[in-house]
Amino acid sequence: MIEALLSNKLALAYFSVGPIILIYFGIKSWIEYRERSDFIKSVQEMMGTKATLKDQIKTYAMYFIAGLIVLVAWPVFVAWVFYEKYKEYRDMLERRKPKFFCTNEYLIRKISAIKAEQDSLVIDPLGMAPSIPFGHLNTAWCEFLAKIEEGDDIWLYEIPKGSITGKDHNRATSLMRGYAHVRRKKIIGEFVRQSG
Amino acid sequence: MTAQSMESLVFNGERLRMCTTPLDIYLVQRGIRFHSETTANWRGYDGSWEIKGSEELGYRLYLVELSASIEYKKYVGLDYLFPDYPNGIFAHWFTGEIRCPRGDRLHYVHGGYASIYEEDLFLEFHEGVLKGSRVVKNEAPKPIAQEDLPWFLRSGGKND
Numbered sequence A: 001m002i003e004a005l006l007s008n009k010l011a012l013a014y015f016s017v018g019p020i021i022l023i024y025f026g027i028k029s030w031i032e033y034r035e036r037s038d039f040i041k042s043v044q045e046m047m048g049t050k051a052t053l054k055d056q057i058k059t060y061a062m063y064f065i066a067g068l069i070v071l072v073a074w075p076v077f078v079a080w081v082f083y084e085k086y087k088e089y090r091d092m093l094e095r096r097k098p099k100f101f102c103t104n105e106y107l108i109r110k111i112s113a114i115k116a117e118q119d120s121l122v123i124d125p126l127g128m129a130p131s132i133p134f135g136h137l138n139t140a141w142c143e144f145l146a147k148i149e150e151g152d153d154i155w156l157y158e159i160p161k162g163s164i165t166g167k168d169h170n171r172a173t174s175l176m177r178g179y180a181h182v183r184r185k186k187i188i189g190e191f192v193r194q195s196g
Numbered sequence B: 001m002t003a004q005s006m007e008s009l010v011f012n013g014e015r016l017r018m019c020t021t022p023l024d025i026y027l028v029q030r031g032i033r034f035h036s037e038t039t040a041n042w043r044g045y046d047g048s049w050e051i052k053g054s055e056e057l058g059y060r061l062y063l064v065e066l067s068a069s070i071e072y073k074k075y076v077g078l079d080y081l082f083p084d085y086p087n088g089i090f091a092h093w094f095t096g097e098i099r100c101p102r103g104d105r106l107h108y109v110h111g112g113y114a115s116i117y118e119e120d121l122f123l124e125f126h127e128g129v130l131k132g133s134r135v136v137k138n139e140a141p142k143p144i145a146q147e148d149l150p151w152f153l154r155s156g157g158k159n160d
Helices: A002-007 A009-034 A038-047 A053-072 A074-096 A113-118 A135-146 B024-030
Strands: A107-110 A153-159 A176-183 A186-194 B007-011 B014-018 B045-054 B058-071 B074-076 B096-107 B116-126 B129-137
Touching: A009 A053, A009 A074, A053 A074, A113 A153, A135 A186, A135 B024, A186 B024, B007 B096, B014 B096
Parallel strands: B007 B045
Antiparallel strands: A107 A153, A153 A176, A176 A186, B007 B014, B045 B058, B058 B074, B058 B129, B096 B116, B116 B129
8 A cells, every 4th residue: 555655646745745744733832832931830840740651651642643643634734724823813913903982984074173173172160171172181182183194084973872882892881072083094093082 | 800999979068989980081092001909990090079060150070189000009199190280170071971879789799880789870971061960779689590590500409
């Protein structure tokens, strides 16, 4: 049978990839073992009991069977490695997404910075807020404006109470109003003027 | 999550506790996070609020005191956030309801502000100005009958 396999170039090519995959997984596992955190090492040391002969045989048998499976069905493992890498990349992109309350469906209309400021003058009879646009939030508003570039738009938005919104899909506990920084139809910044 | 400590609110001479944290949205806007020293206060600060005003001018929500932790055992006050307003600030950004529980606690829930008290006073604000209030009377939730639980959650005792 082995002679027949060796004479078949396609089968030879197929089965020669298996050992490479096996070596890859072996090195990866070894690196992961070496790079364990001190905490994991200390827990393992604390819990570690001497392995019996039966345990050792079981472990080596498991490695042997796993190795055989990789040798024969290596395309499955290659696909699995690619899928894992894709998942890591997708999760990384998701984590890097900025966290905004507003999404496109809550945008109402474009508004100029001047009009937004005219609409937002704060006056407190007890003098406990600066009488300027957005009062105590004026610094945050200026930081928001500083990021606006030519071609960008400011949109007024309003999120009704109870709406499921934002990156974490939380329910808005109150009406939320503010301004969104929109670039090429995408929200890239947000200023919350009022919320609960 | 542990039940969270409540901030205080003085309204009509009555000292209330609040199950709402009106300062949060300001802190989010400014990108400020305080240091939490206990699981009972993940936000890392404690505020004292007051509703001040008159029939003519309207009643408004003010933050009058703050104790916030910027690192372990290092606390700052209102002047840290609002150096020009150390005696209090108008919370003009706050729109929504503040829930103030009153009376005895009927049911404890080990998380957030989910515990149930005899009654809740809800104060409705629009841009920091009081617009209305309502009181909701509560009852302790009835214990769930064994037969209403899925089989794997039922207790096995014969007397249950």
